[in-house]
Structure formats: structure tokens, C-alpha cells
Amino acid sequence: MSEEIQGSTESTPQPNNKSNNTSRPDNGTKPSASKPRPASGTKPTAQNKNKSRGRRRQSTPVDENLKSFVAKNQEAHKQRLNPHYKLDLNSKAKIRITPLGGLGEIGGNITVFETENEAILVDIGMSFPDEDMHGVDILIPDFSYLRQIKDKIKAVIITHAHEDHIGAMPYLYKEMQFPIYATPLPLAMIGNKFDEHHIKECRKYFNPIVKRQIYDIGNDFKVEWMHMTHSILDSSSLAITTEAGTIIHTGDFKIDHTPVDGYTADLHRLAYYGEKGVLCLLSDSTNSYNTIPTASELSVAPALDRVFAKAEGRVILSTFSSNIHRVYQAIQYGLKYNRKICVIGRSMERNIETAMQYDYVRLNKNIFVEPDQVAHMNDKDILIVTTGSQGEPSSALFRMSIGEHRHIKIKPTDLIVLSSRAIPGNEGSISGMLNHLQRAGAKVASEKDIHVSGHASMEEQKLMLRLVNPKFFLPVHGEYNHVMKHKETGIMCGVPERNIMLMTDGDQIEVAPKYMRKVKTVKTGKTYIDNQNNHQIEDDIVLDRQKLASDGIVMLVAQVDGKHTKMLAKPKVTTFGIVADRQDKIFAKEMEDILENFLLHIKDGQIENPRALENDLRQIIRKHIFRKMKKYPLIVPHVLVS
Numbered sequence: 195m196s197e198e199i200q201g202s203t204e205s206t207p208q209p210n211n212k213s214n215n216t217s218r219p220d221n222g223t224k225p226s227a228s229k230p231r232p233a234s235g236t237k238p239t240a241q242n243k244n245k246s247r248g249r250r251r252q253s254t255p256v257d258e259n260l261k262s263f264v265a266k267n268q269e270a271h272k273q274r275l276n277p278h279y280k281l282d283l284n285s286k287a288k289i290r291i292t293p294l295g296g297l298g299e300i301g302g303n304i305t306v307f308e309t310e311n312e313a314i315l316v317d318i319g320m321s322f323p324d325e326d327m328h329g330v331d332i333l334i335p336d337f338s339y340l341r342q343i344k345d346k347i348k349a350v351i352i353t354h355a356h357e358d359h360i361g362a363m364p365y366l367y368k369e370m371q372f373p374i375y376a377t378p379l380p381l382a383m384i385g386n387k388f389d390e391h392h393i394k395e396c397r398k399y400f401n402p403i404v405k406r407q408i409y410d411i412g413n414d415f416k417v418e419w420m421h422m423t424h425s426i427l428d429s430s431s432l433a434i435t436t437e438a439g440t441i442i443h444t445g446d447f448k449i450d451h452t453p454v455d456g457y458t459a460d461l462h463r464l465a466y467y468g469e470k471g472v473l474c475l476l477s478d479s480t481n482s483y484n485t486i487p488t489a490s491e492l493s494v495a496p497a498l499d500r501v502f503a504k505a506e507g508r509v510i511l512s513t514f515s516s517n518i519h520r521v522y523q524a525i526q527y528g529l530k531y532n533r534k535i536c537v538i539g540r541s542m543e544r545n546i547e548t549a550m551q552y553d554y555v556r557l558n559k560n561i562f563v564e565p566d567q568v569a570h571m572n573d574k575d576i577l578i579v580t581t582g583s584q585g586e587p588s589s590a591l592f593r594m595s596i597g598e599h600r601h602i603k604i605k606p607t608d609l610i611v612l613s614s615r616a617i618p619g620n621e622g623s624i625s626g627m628l629n630h631l632q633r634a635g636a637k638v639a640s641e642k643d644i645h646v647s648g649h650a651s652m653e654e655q656k657l658m659l660r661l662v663n664p665k666f667f668l669p670v671h672g673e674y675n676h677v678m679k680h681k682e683t684g685i686m687c688g689v690p691e692r693n694i695m696l697m698t699d700g701d702q703i704e705v706a707p708k709y710m711r712k713v714k715t716v717k718t719g720k721t722y723i724d725n726q727n728n729h730q731i732e733d734d735i736v737l738d739r740q741k742l743a744s745d746g747i748v749m750l751v752a753q754v755d756g757k758h759t760k761m762l763a764k765p766k767v768t769t770f771g772i773v774a775d776r777q778d779k780i781f782a783k784e785m786e787d788i789l790e791n792f793l794l795h796i797k798d799g800q801i802e803n804p805r806a807l808e809n810d811l812r813q814i815i816r817k818h819i820f821r822k823m824k825k826y827p828l829i830v831p832h833v834l835v836s
């Protein structure tokens with residue numbers, strides 16, 4: 195049943211592995227498997243060898259002592275690079291890792307780390323629905339497995355405050371509660387969520403932590419938060435140490451050497467663990483295709499400066515409300531060009547407020563103006579920072595674009611700046627919003643370098659792999675093709691292929707110093723949430739909506755004489771989304787014929803069981819409609835027997 199990966203004991207540096215070969219210019223010669231290649235790249239060919247033999251050059255004698263140091267250095271490299279030597283291979287301890295979300299998808303991150311007696315959860319995120327999940331605003335992970343192991347769970351550990359890592363917290367905490375360990379900003383943002391969901395009292399589970407300190411969680415886990423750079427402040431990687439060894443979970447990250455707040459990624463701690471020996475690395479795969487290193491957050495500054503320098507009227511800038519550093523930089527350029535700042539959009543206002551309350555950014559309160567003041571001010575004195583960079587219909591910018599915002603009407607002198615990328619799937623709504631904005635006369639800034647990603651590209655993933663130097667590698671956060679690409683990068687960076695597993699949600703992986711294997715699959719899935727009331731929408735409702743949207747509905751009400759199994763009147767037929775209005779009558783007649791025929795062939799006694807009767811009728815109508823139209827509409831028959 196279980197596919198097992200035996201831990202590879204081969205040495206880590208492998209100049210001869212497959213991926214390395216493909217990245218080198220292929221000269222048709224296979225590099226030797228054991229000997230290091232000559233550095234010059236010119237390999238002696240058979241011909242050359244003969245020539246040099248012909249000259250009978252006397253070779254210099256080998257200094258045996260010197261040579262012994264080559265061997266010693268090779269051994270030192272082996273010790274340094276092969277994590278195998280740093281793990282306790284006699285240990286019987288093991289740990290199980292189960293992603294319940296975040297694999298095979300972008301978002302909805304939640305991972306269980308489990309020993310024999312205890313478990314911790316890392317991140318409780320949400321994700322966004324597909325377009326055909328009508329009326330669904332967000333998706334949260336299925337908590338079935340957590341219900342099963344509830345008594346083992348010692349804590350929830352949070353890496354950072356993005357929605358896809360904390361968004362499902364209130365839904366979990368309404369049902370079950372555990373201590374929450376995180377740095378202050380994620381806790382503040384989770385607190386906002388708890389307040390919104392009327393579970394303020396759950397703030398009592400907060401355990402704020404200090405980075406670089408090691409926390410005992412339960413008896414089995416020691417956890418350290420290591421600072422990481424990402425598109426939200428106060429992000430962390432985790433070092434989770436158990437008896438089986440240390441697991442590094444990167445969380446979301448990029449390696450930004452010039453972050454806006456000066457807090458660079460804590461490469462030293464990663465290296466420290468790498469030096470000590472890491473059992474397993476779970477690393478962010480989101481940008482695993484990007485070959486160009488992800489630029490620093492600071493690199494958007496010149497583009498912002500250019501935009502603000504040439505703006506003639508108001509500047510309306512939109513970005514992800516959680517990207518406080520982006521907002522902060524925009525505000526700095528607003529101030530440079532003597533503009534006052536107007537923040538519009540609930541999440542934007544709340545996030546800036548939280549970041550200021552907790553001293554993550556320092557801004558003078560008098561630089562802000564209220565939305566209702568904007569109309570009375572000079573256009574050149576205004577910077578509006580707002581939500582809606584994804585063209586969300588409920589966002590402030592979208593409402594401005596269609597002229598439905600209470601305070602801000604778009605003017606031809608306005609300059610719109612979208613400082614974000616389109617999340618895949620949102621291109622259509624963004625384009626639609628840009629159409630509205632431009633129709634209203636506004637200009638749209640098109641500088642390409644006005645946004646940078648928050649995720650590690652291939653080169654930074656390599657740096658992570660090399661620093662941490664894990665024995666086993668589990669690429670996480672991404673669809674299958676992203677983790678697959680990250681696996682290739684892992685192999686390039688010395689992790690043997692058989693020490694890498696590509697997980698999907700629900701896979702339970704057991705890791706021990708000697709092996710890594712899949713042991714079982716647990717139940718996963720998504721729960722649909724309606725944001726209007728924060729309530730769950732049952733699966734069958736969403737299925738019905740999909741059916742209604744794609745295939746329509748037929749309703750049929752018939753009155754039948756029970757004694758003679760005959761129609762008492764023409765059935766009432768109502769359809770939506772199946773036939774055009776002008777064909778209604780023809781369709782109704784077809785239904786009438788079907789019903790008549792159905793009643794003719796009815797079995798004895800069947801008329802007494804209306805439920806079965808309606809079911810049979812539904813089947814016949816379904817077959818008929820499929821034969822004619824190749825559609826499966828919802829069919830709602832009501833047979834009233836009198």
C-alpha cells in the first residue's frame with residue numbers, strides 16, 4: 195500500500211546528476227561519475243593523449259603529502275555537504291506530515307505535524323473559489339481529520355498573516371480551540387478576524403513569540419520562528435525540532451537583501467540548522483518556474499517616483515491591502531510630492547491601522563484625510579490608496595470605476611496605478627475594471643516595474659536548499675507543476691531524487707532519519723463559505739447552482755385523477771435557461787405528451803406512492819431532454835393526485 199522511499203546515503207555533491215548535465219552545454223561526452231571534472235572544460239581527447247605520449251614529456255613527481263590533503267579536503271566536503279552524517283540514524287523516532295490544503299492548489303495552506311502522542315498545526319488558510327462556484331466567496335479546508343486527532347493537537351503555529359495562511363482561523367476556532375503561537379502582526383490580524391466573527395474571547399489563546407527563541411510546545415515539539423522576507427511584514431520560517439530531527443518549513447518567502455524595514459531574511463539561523471543537520475525541508479514552490487531572481491521590494495521605488503513625478507491630478511493607487519511595505523512606499527512618494535493620503539477600503543484601512551498601532555510602520559496621523567474631504571481639495575494634493583487591484587466587484591476601486599462610490603468620482607485627470615499582479619483567474623475582472631476607469635477618462639499607469647513578487651524564484655529556492663541542506667525534501671505551496679519544477683531544482687542542489695516526494699492534499703508522509711514514506715491518505719476537501727453571513731454553504735447547494743447556471747431548470751405541476759390515472763388539466767410547465775420564450779408552448783406540449791404517455795403505462799399501485807411516481811417521471815423527462823438537447827437540467831415534477 196505505502197510507497198516507501200529509503201533514505202539515500204549517497205553523498206550530496208553530485209556533479210554528475212541528470213539535471214546538472216542538461217544545464218551544461220552538451221559536448222557529447224558523459225562526465226565521469228566519480229572523478230571531479232577538470233576545471234578548464236577542455237578535456238583531453240584520445241588524440242591529445244597520444245600526442246603527449248609521443249613527446250614523452252617527463253611528468254612532475256607527485257607530492258604524496260599534498261595529495262593526501264586533496265583526499266582530506268574531499269572528505270571534509272563530504273562531511274559538510276552530506277546531511278546523512280549529521281542525523282542519528284539509530285533513532286527509532288519518526289514524524290508524520292499531512293498537508294490538508296495548499297498542495298495541488300495555490301492557497302488554503304494547512305499542515306499537520308504529528309508524533310505518536312502529539313500534533314501541531316502550521317497555518318490555517320483559506321482559498322478562493324473557481325468561477326463556477328456560484329455565490330461562494332471563500333473556501334476553507336475540510337476539518338474532518340482535525341476532528342479525528344483533536345485530542346492530540348497541542349497548538350496552532352502561524353508563519354505569516356496572509357489570508358491563505360490565517361483566513362480559516364475563525365472557522366476552526368468556532369469549532370475547536372488550541373493555543374496559537376505566532377509573531378505579533380499575524381496575531382493582531384487574527385484578532386481582527388476573531389472580533390469580526392464575534393469570537394473575541396478566542397484572543398485568550400494568543401501566545402506571542404520572539405524570533406530566534408526556541409519554544410517548547412507540548413512534550414514533543416520545539417519550534418523556532420526565523421525572520422523571512424515576503425510580501426507581508428513579520429513573516430517567518432519555522433524550525434520544528436522533534437526527536438526524529440529538525441524540519442524546516444519556509445512558509446512563504448523570498449530573499450530580499452534590501453527590505454524596506456531593513457529586516458533581512460535570517461539566513462544565519464537557516465545556516466545554523468543546516469550545519470547541525472536537517473531531516474526535512476518543506477519549501478515554497480509558488481515561483482519555481484521563475485529563473486530571474488525576485489527583485490527587492492525596494493526596487494519598485496524608482497517606478498513609483500516616476501509615476502508620482504508626472505501625475506497631474508489625483509493619484510489613485512491600488513495594491514493588496516496586506517502589502518504594508520508597498521503601501522508605505524507609495525505613501526512616502528505621495529508625501530514627497532506634497533500630497534495628503536486618503537485610505538479607502540475596509541481591509542486597507544484596517545491593515546494600515548494595525549501596522550501603525552503595533553509600530554511596524556511609523557506615519558504621522560496628520561498626513562491622512564477623510565474620503566469626504568477629497569472633493570474639497572486640490573487634485574494635485576491627493577493620493578488615494580485603495581483596495582480593488584484584482585477588480586473585485588465589491589472593492590472601492592471597482593465602485594469608483596462604475597461611478598458608484600459615495601465620495602470619489604473618477605476624473606479625466608486621475609492617474610490609476612495598479613501596483614500588483616493579476617492573480618490567475620482575475621485577469622477578466624481587472625480588464626473589465628480598467629475599461630470602466632478609462633471610459634471615465636482616467637489614465638492608467640503602465641510601468642512594468644511597479645510590482646514585485648513576494649515569492650522566491652529558482653535561484654532563491656536554490657539558496658534555501660543549500661543553506662538548509664536537508665536529507666529529505668518536500669516541495670510545498672503550489673499546484674502539481676510548481677512542486678514538480680521545485681523537485682528538479684532540489685535535485686540540482688544535491689538532494690537525491692528518491693529523497694524528494696511530491697505530496698497532494700491528504701497524503702500522510704512519515705519521515706524518520708532512515709526513510710521517508712507515504713503511510714496513508716486522510717480526508718481533505720473544501721468547505722464553501724458565503725462572506726455575507728460567514729456561514730457554510732452545503733455542497734449540494736453549490737452543485738444545484740452549477741446545474742442551474744449551465745443547464746437550466748424545468749418545473750412541471752400536474753393534477754392527476756388517481757382512480758383513472760388521467761390528467762385532470764393540462765400540466766403547468768415552467769422553464770428557465772432551456773428553451774427560448776417563443777418555444778415555451780411547444781416545449782409545454784412535449785411535456786404534456788410525456789406525462790400522458792407516462793400515465794398510460796403506469797404500473798398498478800404506483801399512483802399511491804407520489805414520491806416514486808415523481809422520481810420515475812423525472813427520469814423520463816431527463817432522458818427526453820438529453821436526447822433532444824444534450825443537457826441535464828434540474829427537473830422538478832409535482833404530481834398532485836386527487
Ligand SMILES: [Zn+2]
Pocket residue numbers: 354356424446
Ligand atoms: Zn504569503
